[in-house]
Amino acid sequence: MQARSRSPTPSVEAKAAEPTAIGFGPVSRTSVQRVRPGYREQGLWGLVDSRTTHF
Known part of the structure; x- marks a missing residue:
């Protein structure tokens, strides 16, 4: 398995x-990288922001 690079990819830059x-x-590259896992999962x-949603 190949290790992931820490440098931003062109797709992160574009997003x-x-x-x-x-x-x-x-929007910073860091913000895009921070929210991507949540989008992939949910x-x-x-x-x-789950702090503002109460069901």
């Missing part, structure tokens, strides 16, 4: 640039 391109504030719900 971080998208919000700025459509008029939102800048879809859109993985991006929601």
